Amino acid sequence: MTVEIARHKGRPRTRDYIGYLIDGFEELKGDRLRADDPAIVGGLGWFRGRAVLVVGHQKGTTLDEQELHSWGMAKPEGYRKAQRLFALAERHGLPVLSFVDTPGAYPGVAAEEGGQARAIADTMLRMARLSVPVIATVIGEGGSGGALALAVADRVLMQENATYSVITPEGCAAILWRDAAFAPQAAEALKPTAAHLLELGVVERIVAEPRGGAHHNPEVAAASVAEAISEALAELDGIAPQERRRRRRERFRQLGQWFDPELPPGTLSLFGGYSTALR
Amino acid sequence: MNVTVEIERRDSDPVKPEWACPSCHQPARLADLRANLMVCPHCGFHLRIGARERIRQLVDEGTFRELWSNVLTLDPLKFTDLETYPERVREAQAKTGLNEAIVTGTAAVDGTQCVLAVMDFGFMGGSMGSVVGEKLWRSTELAAGEDLPLVAVCSSGGARMQEGILSLMQMAKTSCAVDLINEATSPFVTILADPCTGGVVASFATLADICIAEPGAQLYFTGPRVIAETTHEKLPQGFGSAERNLQLGHLDAVVARKDLRVRVGNYLRLLGGGEEPDRVTTTIGRERGKGGMGQTALERAKAFATYARRPFVRGDREAAGEAEEPAAREPSP
Ligand SMILES: [Zn+2]
Numbered sequence: 045m046t047v048e049i050a051r052h053k054g055r056p057r058t059r060d061y062i063g064y065l066i067d068g069f070e071e072l073k074g075d076r077l078r079a080d081d082p083a084i085v086g087g088l089g090w091f092r093g094r095a096v097l098v099v100g101h102q103k104g105t106t107l108d109e110q111e112l113h114s115w116g117m118a119k120p121e122g123y124r125k126a127q128r129l130f131a132l133a134e135r136h137g138l139p140v141l142s143f144v145d146t147p148g149a150y151p152g153v154a155a156e157e158g159g160q161a162r163a164i165a166d167t168m169l170r171m172a173r174l175s176v177p178v179i180a181t182v183i184g185e186g187g188s189g190g191a192l193a194l195a196v197a198d199r200v201l202m203q204e205n206a207t208y209s210v211i212t213p214e215g216c217a218a219i220l221w222r223d224a225a226f227a228p229q230a231a232e233a234l235k236p237t238a239a240h241l242l243e244l245g246v247v248e249r250i251v252a253e254p255r256g257g258a259h260h261n262p263e264v265a266a267a268s269v270a271e272a273i274s275e276a277l278a279e280l281d282g283i284a285p286q287e288r289r290r291r292r293r294e295r296f297r298q299l300g301q302w303f304d305p306e307l308p309p310g311t312l313s314l315f316g317g318y319s320t321a322l323r
Numbered sequence: 324m325n326v327t328v329e330i331e332r333r334d335s336d337p338v339k340p341e342w343a344c345p346s347c348h349q350p351a352r353l354a355d356l357r358a359n360l361m362v363c364p365h366c367g368f369h370l371r372i373g374a375r376e377r378i379r380q381l382v383d384e385g386t387f388r389e390l391w392s393n394v395l396t397l398d399p400l401k402f403t404d405l406e407t408y409p410e411r412v413r414e415a416q417a418k419t420g421l422n423e424a425i426v427t428g429t430a431a432v433d434g435t436q437c438v439l440a441v442m443d444f445g446f447m448g449g450s451m452g453s454v455v456g457e458k459l460w461r462s463t464e465l466a467a468g469e470d471l472p473l474v475a476v477c478s479s480g481g482a483r484m485q486e487g488i489l490s491l492m493q494m495a496k497t498s499c500a501v502d503l504i505n506e507a508t509s510p511f512v513t514i515l516a517d518p519c520t521g522g523v524v525a526s527f528a529t530l531a532d533i534c535i536a537e538p539g540a541q542l543y544f545t546g547p548r549v550i551a552e553t554t555h556e557k558l559p560q561g562f563g564s565a566e567r568n569l570q571l572g573h574l575d576a577v578v579a580r581k582d583l584r585v586r587v588g589n590y591l592r593l594l595g596g597g598e599e600p601d602r603v604t605t606t607i608g609r610e611r612g613k614g615g616m617g618q619t620a621l622e623r624a625k626a627f628a629t630y631a632r633r634p635f636v637r638g639d640r641e642a643a644g645e646a647e648e649p650a651a652r653e654p655s656p
Contacts, residue, residue, distance in 0.1 A: 149525075151545040151553045153562065157571050161544040164525040168498035188482075189494055189525045189544070196495050210482045210491035210522075215549075220404035220484060233402050234487045244399065246488050293499040297460055299492035300453030301399040304391070 047213060047231055049205040050185050054259035056266065057116075058085060058100030058143040061183060064266030065141075065273070066091055066098060072132075074125060081122030083114045083150065084194075086129045091141065092274060097133035099126050099194060100143030103184065116146040116185075119155040120163035123193055127170050139177040139277060142194045147212060149190030164193045171196035172293060175285035179276045181251070181269060182206045183258075186236075198292050199276040202238045202247040203269070205257050209236035245299060248276070344368055360580045369537050369580055371517055373419060374426040374443035377476055381584055382430035382439065389428040391461055396423060396454050400487045408485040415446045423454040424479070427462050429471070433588025435597060437474050438466040444478040444518070451523055452483030456493030459527060463500040467507035472591045476514045477528040481521020490522070497527035510594035512587055515565070515574075517541055533590050535576045536565035537583075542573075 049055070062069050066089035073080040086099040103116035133140050149160055171178060171194075180197035186208030202208060211219075213231035218224045238250045251272045258265035280288060340350030346368035356363070360380050361370040372380070378387050402408040416422060424446035430439045440462045442449045459475070466473040482490040504511050513531035515524070517540035525544045528534070536542060543563040550556060561567040565577045578586050592598065 149544065151549050153550060153554070153556045153558060156543055156545055156550070156563070157559075157567075159571070159573055161524040161542075162529040162573060164544065165494075165498060165527070165529045168495055168526065169501055169530055172495075172499045172502040188491065189522055192491055192495055196498065208488060208491075210487055211484055216484050230404075233400065233404065234484070235400055236488065241488055244489060246492060289502075293502060296492065296495045296499045299496055300456050300489050301397045301486075302453045302457050303395045303397055305393050305395070 047207055047236070049257040050207040052257060052259050053105065055184055056258050056262040057105060058098075058102050058145055058183065060262055061100075061143055061181075061266055061269060062087075062089070062098055064263065065270050066096070069098070072129060075121045076128055077121070077124060079119075079121040081114075081119050081125060082112050083116055083118040083146070084122035084126055086125060088138070091139075091277075092270070094277075095136075095138055096141050097129055097138045098141050098143070099129055100183075101146040101191070101194065103145055114150055117148060117150040118146065118190060118193075119150045119152070120158040120160050123149075123160075123163040123167045126194060127167055130167075130170050130174060133176055134174050137176060139179070139280070140171075140174065140197075141273060142178070142180045142197065144180055144182040144186045144191045144195050144208075145184035146187050146190050147185050148187040149193075164189050167193040168196045172296075173289065174292075175289050177277060177280035177283075177288060178292070179273055179280070181273065182208050182238075182247070183269070187212060196292070196296065198280050198288055198295070199249070200247045201249045201251050201269070201272050201276065202241060203251045203258060203265070204238055204253040206238060207236040208238075208241055208246070209234050362580050367538065367579070369517065369539055371444055371478070373445050374421060374441040374476075377441050377516075378426065378430070378439065380580065381441075381474075381476070381587070382432055383434065383584075386431040386436075387428055387439065388430070389426065390465075391427055391458050392422055394423070394454050394457060396452065398485075399453070399489055400485070402485040402487065404485075411447060411485065419443055419445045421446055423458070424449050424451070424483075425455045425458050427458045429465075432474060432591060433584050435472065435588055435591040435595065437472040437591060438462045438469075439474050439476075441476040442478045442523070444480070444516075447483065448480035449478045449523070450480055450483035450490070451493045451497075452486040452490050453493065455483070456496045459497050460500045463504040463511075466509045466511070467504050470507070470509060472510035472512065472595050473504060474512050474514070474587060474591070475527065475531070476516055477519045477523055478516040479519055479521070479523035479528075481523060494522045494526040498530060501527050501530040510591055512590050512594075514578075514583060514587065515540055515542055520544065520546060529573070532594060533575050534573075535578050535586070536568065536574050538565060538577055538579055540565040542568050 069087055069089035071087040083101060085102045088097055101116040102113045104110040104113040130140060149164060178197040180195040180200045182202040184206055188211055213227040214224045216230040216234060217226035241247045242250055249272055251268050254261035254264045341353045342356055343350050344363040344366060346363060347366035349365040351364055361372050396412050398408045421443055425440055425442050427440045440459055462473055511531045512533045513528050515528060515536040519528055519542050521544060524542055541563050542565060547558050547562060568574050569577050
């Protein structure tokens with residue numbers, strides 16, 4: 045079952061990928077309002093000789109690390125840190141590389157009352173507004189709005205064994221089956237796999253992992269991620285800044301399936317209403 | 324009328340009241356309750372209301388023109404839990420009389436013409452799937468393109484799980500839609516009604532220029548049950564309520580249902596270049612831009628209908644050439 049590999053304790057985390065991909069990483073902390081949230085790490089560095097901004101959820105590997113990083117579950121200060129780093133990238137024309145790896149946003153009282161909902165919404169809106177290239181890579185668990193907040197990107201890449209879902213299988217089972225024990229059935233129904241997401245147009249590319257999963261050979265896994273990011277970046281460099289923003293909007297606009305009988309015949313597509321002419 | 328109260332009683336029954344308030348437990352007659360906009364006449368408790376009733380209360384009588392009511396739900400994941408997704412949709416349609424969890428169109432609110440999007444919690448918990456996202460996108464696009472304000476009434480349990488990842492993507496889609504309407508500087512006002520949670524409150528609902536809520540509305544991203552199970556924290560008094568959210572700085576105002584029309588109307592005039600109410604000489608609203616606000620109501624309705632039938636295959640407004648403007652939407656003299 046994929047969910048287990050995606051959640052594997054030894055799976056490389058954002059910091060591991062930063063270590064493999066980014067030279068001279070300078071971590072930048074804090075939301076400039078009240079706190080620094082270790083569940084989201086960010087900073088500047090060199091990717092293949094080019095200055096970039098990196099932002100990602102950090103889960104941690106040892107139990108101590110996991111506790112420090114709240115298992116990658118970000119609080120409002122984490123999302124606001126991401127926002128101010130996006131603004132920094134925009135001001136200086138730096139591409140944004142984001143890494144997604146979280147079970148979801150932090151479910152606590154202080155997070156809620158500190159404006160979790162608006163923090164997530166605002167992060168998405170600010171990502172949507174960027175004119176610099178934005179590439180998101182789902183490296184582990186892409187859990188709900190807390191994950192999506194860092195993935196309003198021009199290109200979304202996804203590792204072979206990563207998952208990306210609207211809700212955890214356990215949460216879904218508890219609501220729809222009224223029993224969390226039905227998590228395996230929920231996981232089956234939710235289809236959170238890279239292959240299915242590629243089919244739906246939610247991700248552009250699946251990044252291959254070493255046999256058995258990224259944790260079996262993190263270096264090889266990182267090399268594949270670097271190659272995929274590099275190719276996506278080259279594509280995006282060829283697009284004018286404001287056009288990138290417009291196309292990013294258009295990308296998300298097209299996600300969804302519905303049927304509109306009032307659309308003239310011939311404009312229908314697999315996506316239930318959209319003209320394929322746009323793709 | 325789409326009301327949530329279903330208690331029946333014969334007039335001869337001397338014991339059981341027609342309706343008892345879930346908050347103060349005092350009885351009331353259904354007719355009085357309806358006349359009071361489905362708000363308890365004793366304690367002011369706001370009952371949940373459906374989209375049709377909301378529109379009836381919020382907009383100027385006879386001004387609502389529905390758009391895109393025929394955009395229909397598909398089943399992209401062939402999702403089955405205890406029931407199939409199409410079965411759940413059919414049940415929701417039978418229960419609410421709506422095709423989906425949102426009703427969209429144009430209307431006048433206290434004299435100002437606007438685009439209106441109203442969610443219905445009775446339809447699968449007001450959950451946001453592809454159709455809700457698409458109708459919201461079209462609403463923002465119409466508002467941006469016609470230089471009209473957008474008013475959205477948000478009431479939702481969050482994303483529509485049965486559409487899997489595509490429901491999550493509606494959060495991003497509607498946030499991108501806010502980028503579109505912000506760029507056009509069309510005013511955008513949201514009214515959060517009980518309950519507004521999960522993916523909706525963490526996307527377009529809280530991204531409006533002005534964000535208000537009804538008294539007592541429950542508003543949160545993560546609910547009390549999940550918090551209790553995960554972090555075992557004790558919840559503060561009034562956690563998630565509109566009043567507490569106002570105190571914490573997450574809302575512009577808490578507005579009683581009876582005042583919504585006038586307050587929202589004033590917001591729209593303030594943001595949209597309108598005039599102060601006692602200086603308004605006509606009730607048509609503003610005449611700004613080339614949105615055709617100088618047209619008659621009939622002409623406007625026709626123009627919107629033309630817009631609604633138009634295939635949605637164009638790019639964003641900033642990329643759309645003037646040549647693509649349909650003839651029916653030429654500005655009136
Ligand atoms: Zn009462």
